[in-house]
Amino acid sequence: MGRPMTAHVEVMDLVAQMKAAEQAFVLATVVRTVSVTAAKAGAKAIIRPDGTIVAGWIGGGCARGAVLKAAREALADGEPRMVSVQPEDMLAELGVKAGDNRDGIRFASNMCPSKGTMDIFVEPVLPHPSLIIFGASPVAMSLAGQARQLGYHVTLAAPAGDLLVVPDADTLVDGYALGELHQARRFIVISTQGKGDEVALRAAVAIDAAYHAFVGSRRKMVALREKLIAAGLAPEALDRVKAPAGLDLGAITPEEIAMSILAEITIERRRGQRLSSQATSS
Incomplete structure (x- = not known):
């Protein structure tokens, strides 16, 4: 149990440092998972404007592309967003497809064998003007x-x-x-x-x-x-x-x-x- 807590503290320490240095970045937080082993709710990652993840962990390649795309958009308009990565059959049940937005949620397809669902909150942190x-x-x-x-x-x-x-x-x-x-x-x-x-x-x-x-x-x-x-x-x-x-x-x-x-x-x-x-x- 000590490891995730330590990782979380390290991410939040870096968030404070980057804020103090007036650097732009995105804080991505996993808020919900279903049948996903790569990351659990509460996992966090810091993403720079160039797309590099400098700290933390939000799962593997299944969610990475969708989160990085949302991170770029969030930095551009300053607005947070929610990304829901789900298997295609579950997206179909909801009547949405990958790339759709509904009620403030951006849907993406999980192409990984795990076929799990992961919801990630993407929050831009911008320097003071x-x-x-x-x-x-x-x-x-x-x-x-x-x-x-x-x-x-x-x-x-x-x-x-x-x-x-x-x-x-x-x-x-x-x-x-x-x-x-x-x-x-x-x-x-x-x-x-x-x-x-x-x-x-x-x-x-x-x-x-x-x-x-x-x-x-x-x-x-x-x-x-x-x-x-x-x-x-x-x-x-x-x-x-x-x-x-x-x-x-x-x-x-x-x-x-x-x-x-x-x-x-x-x-x-x-x-x-x-x-x-x-x-x-x-």
């Missing part, structure tokens, strides 16, 4: 604090001399060179407001992200764009930067401007999940 803020302006400071409350991993990059107070950020970078970033969905806001605009913009557009925005007028962004293109930066890199940043809420104070930016980011962040949930409900 990453908000990268360039600048130490009042808007940048307010944006960092509000974003942390909404569950973002906040990186604030600005020269140390520009900081009048210590920002509420997970990571603080002196200057605008960020180095290696963890693999999360990224949202980038340039809020330098006159201090290092060009350097910050150049660094920001070099980072792959779902959203780039500049806190400043459209006219100012046009002038900066022309200057940076003349300096050799690709126009298409700058074309994806929205200016001014945020929804048009009539915001005036730094706190209100930060809120309008986070509202705009929320629309982008939830876009795929809303479409997924609408497709599921329909």
